[in-house]
Amino acid sequence: MKPNRNLIFIVVALALGGLAAVVAVRYVQNEVAARTKDTGETVTVAVPKQDMEPGVVVSEGDLAAREVPVDLVPADAVTPDNHNEYVGRILRAPVREGAPLAASALVPLYDQFSRVIKAGNVGYTLEVDETNSISGMIAPGDHVDILLAVEQDQAGTRVLPLLEDVNVLATGNRVGDAPMAEDTQGFSNITLELSPQQAERLTVANKAGSLRVMLRQLEDRDPFNLDGLTQKELLRTSRGSQGRTGDSGVEFIIGGKG
Structure with a gap:
């Protein structure tokens, strides 16, 4: 009885595949061993x-210990032995999960706050009331949009989109995600990160009319594409939408019978 040639080919192929796998694994192990030997x-x-992200206050719960090859560790790396010296400081640059943390990336909470501002931008403090602070719910790291409302003779109040997707650096004296003390939960100003041109626009707008701050969903960075709206346009739309849902998608219910 002659052996089945196809079966022989299959057996030989499986054997060669297994051998190749063993060789590949040993090669990887040798490379890792060689790298460890070279780097120490x-x-x-x-x-x-x-x-x-920049502006976050580092807490002890944010950090973990990890073994890292020496050649990947910065000279001023934070270690389990000295990490207590850096807890409570602000990040001046973004850091990635699992990456060694350099001490130079951290600044004291109330020392050189300017380090958390990106190069080319400025910090701009804006006074806010209960409405514009979203009842005190804005927090550092949030992003906001700002509308400008101005009075016009013919059209009445006109609302214009002024700034979009603005980063909040601080609320009052609160920076990063440090919890607020019970007696400092309210705040009367927010510090925004703006370009100089945006700061210029906001300064003029603050004198020209009233500002309204809108809080964005945490991960939403899409433009809203607002065109502005006048009081006259709003009322005209309202009159055309009485008792039904108009083109604006808002149902106006006016009056009623007992």
């Missing part, structure tokens, strides 16, 4: 548990 032993450093 790993060291234990403090790393963020998640991605963190």
Whole structure:
């Protein structure tokens, strides 16, 4: 009885595949061993548990210990031994989850706050009331849009989109995600990160009319594409939409019978 040639080919192919897999695994192991030998032993450093943005105040719960090859560790790396010196400081640059944390990326909470502002931008403090602080619900790291309302002779009040997707650096004296003390939960100003041109526009707008701050959903960065609206246009739309849903998508219910 002659052996089945197809079966032999299959067996040989499986054997060669297994051999290739073993060789590949050993090659990877040898490369890792060689790299470890070249770079030396790993060291234990403090790393963020998640991605963190500039302006965030680092707390002890944000950090974890991790073994990292020496050649990947910055000279001023934060370690489990010295991390207490840096807890409560502000990040001046973004950091990635699991990446070694450099001490130079952190600044004291009330020292050189300007370090958290991106190069080319400015910090602009805007006074707010209960309405424009969204009842005190705005927090550092949020993004807001700002509308300008001005009075016009013929059209009445006109609302114009002024600034979009603006980063909030601080609310009152609160910076980053540090919890607020019970007696400092209210605030009368917010500090925004703006370009110089935006700061110029906001300064003029603050004198020209009243401002309204709108809080964005945390991850929403899309433009709203607002064109502006006058009181006259709004009332005209309202009159054409009485008792029904008009083109604006808002139902106006006026009056009623008992």
